[in-house]
Amino acid sequence: MKALRKCAGKENGGSRRGRPVGDHETKRGAFLNAGIKVIAEQGFAGASLRKVAERAGHTTGAIAHYFENKEQLFAAIVEALFDRFDAMLGAAPENETILRRFRRWLEMSDSSVWVAGFQMLARARLDPALAAIYQQHHARYRRIAVVRIEQEQRAGLIRNDIPADLLADQIGALADGWSMMLPIERERFGPEHVERLLDALILQLSPPRR
Amino acid sequence: MVRVTERKTGIGSRTAEASAASALADERRIETLRATRSVIAREGFEKASMRAIARELGTTTGVLTHHFRNKEEILDLALHATRHGKYDGRFPPDARFEDLVDALTATLPHNQGSLDSWKVFFAFLAYLFPQPDKAERYAADFERWRKAWAMAIATLADRGEIRDDIDPQLAADTLLCLFEGAGVHGTVSPESFGADRQTAVLIHYFETLRPRSGARSKSRGVG
Numbered sequence: 001m002k003a004l005r006k007c008a009g010k011e012n013g014g015s016r017r018g019r020p021v022g023d024h025e026t027k028r029g030a031f032l033n034a035g036i037k038v039i040a041e042q043g044f045a046g047a048s049l050r051k052v053a054e055r056a057g058h059t060t061g062a063i064a065h066y067f068e069n070k071e072q073l074f075a076a077i078v079e080a081l082f083d084r085f086d087a088m089l090g091a092a093p094e095n096e097t098i099l100r101r102f103r104r105w106l107e108m109s110d111s112s113v114w115v116a117g118f119q120m121l122a123r124a125r126l127d128p129a130l131a132a133i134y135q136q137h138h139a140r141y142r143r144i145a146v147v148r149i150e151q152e153q154r155a156g157l158i159r160n161d162i163p164a165d166l167l168a169d170q171i172g173a174l175a176d177g178w179s180m181m182l183p184i185e186r187e188r189f190g191p192e193h194v195e196r197l198l199d200a201l202i203l204q205l206s207p208p209r210r
Numbered sequence: 211m212v213r214v215t216e217r218k219t220g221i222g223s224r225t226a227e228a229s230a231a232s233a234l235a236d237e238r239r240i241e242t243l244r245a246t247r248s249v250i251a252r253e254g255f256e257k258a259s260m261r262a263i264a265r266e267l268g269t270t271t272g273v274l275t276h277h278f279r280n281k282e283e284i285l286d287l288a289l290h291a292t293r294h295g296k297y298d299g300r301f302p303p304d305a306r307f308e309d310l311v312d313a314l315t316a317t318l319p320h321n322q323g324s325l326d327s328w329k330v331f332f333a334f335l336a337y338l339f340p341q342p343d344k345a346e347r348y349a350a351d352f353e354r355w356r357k358a359w360a361m362a363i364a365t366l367a368d369r370g371e372i373r374d375d376i377d378p379q380l381a382a383d384t385l386l387c388l389f390e391g392a393g394v395h396g397t398v399s400p401e402s403f404g405a406d407r408q409t410a411v412l413i414h415y416f417e418t419l420r421p422r423s424g425a426r427s428k429s430r431g432v433g
Contacts, residue, residue, distance in 0.1 A: 045254075121394060121398065122332040122394075123336065131398050135398070135402065138395070138399055159418075161417075162414050170415055180390055181387050181390060188349075193383075196377070196380055197384055205418060
């Protein structure tokens, strides 16, 4: 959390110096994307601010203007990944079921996002600031999912013999599990296979046919 | 390599004629693996040098190289040691539904020791990703577990204890993802996703595999 506030402060600092905000955001976004690629290729341990700056075609000095250290960059990348997820959810039609949304999420990311995502999730076990970001977002999605699942249970779309909060946790844990298995076994977890897995899950969570 | 791992970590059966000297050597190796696990869980994979492991053990790197070829061997064995016990995917043909549930839930991060094991596992995965050749070797373990799970699920479906309208391969895939996901979730958010919660989530996934009056077709007649 502290890292986040620092990031926000830095952004304000940038615009105070008269730098156009749009330019600032674009450059920051380019560093975040470069960071995802470097982490995906070299792992968390192998990624450095210098490598990320080089990858984005800038100097170490330029990236230091946006991120004080590696930890801050990674916290920002995790936030950016959650932002993308939120944007995807926001763009979904209002009446789309939770499992369709889950499918959308599985389809939206390229492999470097998966690999980098897992690197960061694995890193969170050692980094309390990063873990706090995950915990906060997990709790938020869980609240949203519980409300949604309860609605779908009432509408007869999801079986109602399992409490909504347990189903929400099940989907949350599955999401983490998938994000870790997909990059390890990229060939196995191709789009068709993921589709079949989701169909099975939907069948298992459907109310019994009458 | 795997065979050695199994012997040294107590998964397989120890030969009866193992001499006292080799038993002592085994003990040293097990102690070393335990120390390695602590270092990795606490500081991460990249910090687990021979020197750090020796320090944790209160010994010298010279003693370590007497028992292990190199750091790679220690790390490999430490990883495999994190995944032993009930979750090695061997089920007798007469395993019941409850045995499957027990096998998975017992291996979740329930206490400090198992939490450390999970941290080591994640550390290892994170380290593997940029090294495709090693990741491939590890993927073989997943494949082995999944096969055993799919087989057990298929057997239970034949006996009518699991619904028969789900492909056992897909159920095994999802189970493994759910299991790993519950572990990573529990490791990152131990307060909101503790042992009881993880167990409840897994048990309720198993619940969705149970035959249901409206959804079963042929299973009633089988067994």
